[in-house]
Amino acid sequence: MIIIRAKYLISTPGSCIENGAVAVTGAKIHRVGLWCEMSAIPGVEKVIDLGNAVIMPGLINTHTHLDLSNLHNRIKPTSNFTHWVFQVIGARMRWNDEDYVSSIEKGAKLSIESGVTTVADISNTGHAFSVLKKSPLRKVVYKEIIGLKSEQAADIMKKLKEEIPQIKTDELLSVGLSPHAPYSVSRELYQAVCGFAGESRLPVCTHLAETLDEIEFLTKGTGIFPAFLRQIRALPEGWKPPETTPIRYLNEMGVINNRTLLIHCNYVSDEEIALIQSSGASVAFCPRSHRFFGHTNHPVHRFLDAGVNVGIGTDSLASNDSLSVLDELKYLSAIHTISPQTLISMATVNGAKAIGLESQVGQLREGFEADICGVGLPEQLAEASTASGNEPVYQRLFSPASKNIFTMVAGIVCYNAAT
């Protein structure tokens, strides 16, 4: 048995205690509580003391593309989404297998160092299944599916149904399906993928309502998307818009349900938020990627007020500075009036629910998987704090100087900068 102790322990978002500890046996959490009550447990082999730090549930990244990690600092911020896609296509033009492998390995390493213990990763090329299988991270790898030409749907599905059963899942690796977005996937393909996902009990995620251009394309068939899709030879002859918004379009198809993770949802009406809430679907909010693309006023407050399950995603290093969910929380804490407890919920329990792992991870509870991070705190805040109770701990947790120093996944220490 290993015991991890620190000055503070946040086992669930609203519970912060001083001098806390977590006892771990094998891959599971054995006990959570005060260090003084735990120090006498028999059979303890090792005590890891993180010192002036907060022990927390491992952070969950509900949306990323680790295969783009080598594009860090190579893509210019833009509010034109199609310009971003062209930059990515251009930058990866000469990539070979090793480039994809090293990109995913880099992303996994950075994630672990930042306190992320679970990633919901989208795999464009399929490399992530074998590369991440070797990583100690917990992961749901979603196979990306693209095809706006409806006549391609049958062939794509045939290949998909051959590929998916070949993937060797394990305790840390599960598989999902990601039809890319309503401007890149036909109605026929969406329905076939989601039918297959339902039969195979696979989770689904899809990019949705990300840009105003996407809404214009689907409602009117105009804007920047037709020319872009023609240029990459993806627009079918005689394509007609569904003349409805992305969320309504997918809802009419039966794609939105309690196993669906909707990525971004930057532009939504109150009626659409109610629709998502009643479906039980979750939303992946990517705060700094949202800023990178020049979007403002993400409806996160409206989603939270409506009771929608919202998790946090970093998106990829092609539209972000880091793969740290803690960095996302720091950014949100500086610009939004979301409580620290809600921020932690989004990065832990909500994230777990969004990818169907809520009975295993996202909380430090007896019997849960021992997925733990430890965030080192600055000694004191630069400005004198007037907050009381545990509020100063949360403030220090989200201050620029805090830093993840410890990551454990399934009882294995993957990163320890405390020693």
Ligand SMILES: [Zn+2]
């Ligand atoms: Zn994405």
